[in-house]
Amino acid sequence: MSLTRIKAILSQELFITKRSLEVIMDLPVFSIISIVVFGFISLFLAGTVESEIAYYPLVGIILWEVVRIAQYSMSVGSLWNVWSRNLSNMFITPISTAEYLIAYMISGTIKALVAFLLASVIAKLVFDLDILSLGLFNLSVFFLNLIIFAYSAGIIILGLIFRFGTRISALAWGLIWLFQPLTAVFFPVKLLPPFLQQIAYLLPPTYIFESARGVLSGQPLNWNYLGVAFVENVLLFGLSLWLFSLMFRKSKETGQFVRNEG
Amino acid sequence: MSGIILQVENLVKRYGLFTAVDGVSFAVPKGKVVGLLGPNGAGKTTTIQMLLGVTLSDGGTVKYFGKDFAKNRQYCLQRINFSSSFNTLQGRISVWENLLVFAYLYSLKKPKDKILELSDYFEITHLLSQRFWDLSAGQKTRVNLVKSLLNDPDIILMDEPTASLDPDIADKTISLIEKLKESRELSLLYTSHDMAEVTRVCDEVIFLNRGKIIAHDTPLGLTKRISNATLKITFDGPKSLVEDFLKKRNLCFSFHDPHVVNIDTEEKLIPETIFGFSQLPILITDIEIKKPTLEDFFLQTARGSLDVAN
Numbered sequence: 001m002s003l004t005r006i007k008a009i010l011s012q013e014l015f016i017t018k019r020s021l022e023v024i025m026d027l028p029v030f031s032i033i034s035i036v037v038f039g040f041i042s043l044f045l046a047g048t049v050e051s052e053i054a055y056y057p058l059v060g061i062i063l064w065e066v067v068r069i070a071q072y073s074m075s076v077g078s079l080w081n082v083w084s085r086n087l088s089n090m091f092i093t094p095i096s097t098a099e100y101l102i103a104y105m106i107s108g109t110i111k112a113l114v115a116f117l118l119a120s121v122i123a124k125l126v127f128d129l130d131i132l133s134l135g136l137f138n139l140s141v142f143f144l145n146l147i148i149f150a151y152s153a154g155i156i157i158l159g160l161i162f163r164f165g166t167r168i169s170a171l172a173w174g175l176i177w178l179f180q181p182l183t184a185v186f187f188p189v190k191l192l193p194p195f196l197q198q199i200a201y202l203l204p205p206t207y208i209f210e211s212a213r214g215v216l217s218g219q220p221l222n223w224n225y226l227g228v229a230f231v232e233n234v235l236l237f238g239l240s241l242w243l244f245s246l247m248f249r250k251s252k253e254t255g256q257f258v259r260n261e262g
Numbered sequence: 263m264s265g266i267i268l269q270v271e272n273l274v275k276r277y278g279l280f281t282a283v284d285g286v287s288f289a290v291p292k293g294k295v296v297g298l299l300g301p302n303g304a305g306k307t308t309t310i311q312m313l314l315g316v317t318l319s320d321g322g323t324v325k326y327f328g329k330d331f332a333k334n335r336q337y338c339l340q341r342i343n344f345s346s347s348f349n350t351l352q353g354r355i356s357v358w359e360n361l362l363v364f365a366y367l368y369s370l371k372k373p374k375d376k377i378l379e380l381s382d383y384f385e386i387t388h389l390l391s392q393r394f395w396d397l398s399a400g401q402k403t404r405v406n407l408v409k410s411l412l413n414d415p416d417i418i419l420m421d422e423p424t425a426s427l428d429p430d431i432a433d434k435t436i437s438l439i440e441k442l443k444e445s446r447e448l449s450l451l452y453t454s455h456d457m458a459e460v461t462r463v464c465d466e467v468i469f470l471n472r473g474k475i476i477a478h479d480t481p482l483g484l485t486k487r488i489s490n491a492t493l494k495i496t497f498d499g500p501k502s503l504v505e506d507f508l509k510k511r512n513l514c515f516s517f518h519d520p521h522v523v524n525i526d527t528e529e530k531l532i533p534e535t536i537f538g539f540s541q542l543p544i545l546i547t548d549i550e551i552k553k554p555t556l557e558d559f560f561l562q563t564a565r566g567s568l569d570v571a572n
Binding site (some may be wrong): 218 | 308315317362390395409
């Protein structure tokens with residue numbers, strides 16, 4: 001494991017982020033717009049229901065942005081190199097797959113953390129929601145679980161792109177939205193139809209969003225939910241690495257890996 | 263085997279029923295330039311991709327510095343590099359930023375010094391702050407060459423490094439490659455469609471066709487396999503005399519105009535033919551011998567009109 005090679009990918013991420021309007025729009029700008037929209041929805045609801053429930057959408061979107069940004073960073077980071085026909089250049093250096101993925105996880109974590117802090121500040125200043133009222137420890141555990149889920153989703157999507165080519169690159173920023181209703185980001189899981197509830201409980205973020213709403217409503221942290229989320233996350237992360245490795249190998253066997261660059 | 267940098271044995275790649283590379287074996291000695299030639303679809307690029315590990319082979323072994331590439335990937339990749347006009351660097355970021363990323367990927371101890379040294383050598387220092395996609399094709403090629411030398415490689419695999427360059431820039435690029443070869447005892451595996459370039463740069467040429475090596479020799483050795491040459495004689499005198507002389511000798515010829523004749527003949531018969539001409543009552547004003555080139559070899563082999571085994 002070489003820290004210098006991880007630094008290489010992080011440096012490239014920084015250089016691209018600085019110079020790409022797309023990244024600036026997709027990450028901070030889109031996050032801010034989402035926080036503002038859901039903040040106003042919460043303000044509207046505050047006049048009709050009890051204040052804790054009114055803040056479900058705002059807390060949901062703040063935590064959801066952690067998932068979206070970390071997954072985006074993981075999957076789209078490589079696409080910048082595919083689009084520039086630079087990806088195979090990167091993989092003919094001594095960098096290992098583990099170093100490559102770890103670098104993108106670090107990058108995703110930093111971006112998600114920045115977005116989370118920015119969203120928290122806006123929530124406090126504009127919508128009078130102190131996210132710290134959920135508890136710093138609780139927030140850290142929520143953040144950790146959500147980000148592991150985001151890595152798993154990002155790694156699987158990246159593997160699919162390597163395997164099947166850039167014709168499915170829209171999955172890099174589009175597929176994650178499928179999980180927003182399924183993980184009950186803004187409402188209790190019990191509102192979902194029973195068969196969807198079964199799917200929801202297979203997904204770690206569901207337990208995190210349920211726990212966060214519970215804490216917001218004044219209940220103690222649901223350790224059972226956290227335990228299940230963590231176990232599911234570990235299994236999903238392992239599965240994602242196995243699938244990525246399988247798809248990466250297949251991509252190199254079929255010649256798709258170099259064909260991705262046209 | 264200490265002088266062998268790259269050893270390829272029985273390399274195979276199949277895509278379904280199609281065999282792209284079929285049992286290719288060759289070696290690249292230290293300090294030598296080996297050209298990989300062949301028509302489109304011959305398997306050159308697939309071979310290079312397997313040698314770099316971005317495409318997996320279906321059989322055979324690749325050894326760099328005596329070590330199995332599949333088992334010593336990181337060790338080997340630290341000492342090899344690649345340059346191609348088809349792969350580019352990250353377009354959105356500057357040349358300096360791109361080179362810094364690769365310097366880190368190769369874990370260089372003094373990355374900035376190395377970038378500046380090579381940028382000076384390839385005269386791209388003034389381009390360092392420019393975004394890569396704003397550069398011209400020639401400038402991109404030079405930046406790619408800087409990238410390919412960052413880790414002081416023992417061997418560089420070059421896939422058509424001068425494709426899409428204008429003749430002047432291509433010539434400058436070749437000069438740089440020649441300079442590198444002499445100054446660093448660098449080994450190169452080189453593919454190109456420009457036969458003059460290959461003749462100029464390569465010590466050995468491997469000719470691939472339909473995934474198989476069909477010839478492996480020096481550029482001169484390959485051209486020697488074509489026995490025919492063209493003799494062009496310009497003369498002052500009656501055309502009929504020359505015609506009669508050539509017909510008697512059963513030579514294949516054609517007149518461009520009444521005073522210029524092209525004669526296709528075996529190379530060894532040229533002195534005798536010229537001597538015969540000198541005995542005719544005509545004035546020979548010019549003699550030109552067009553010997554076979556690597557391009558002739560390429561064309562005849564690709565068209566199947568040459569038995570390369572001879």
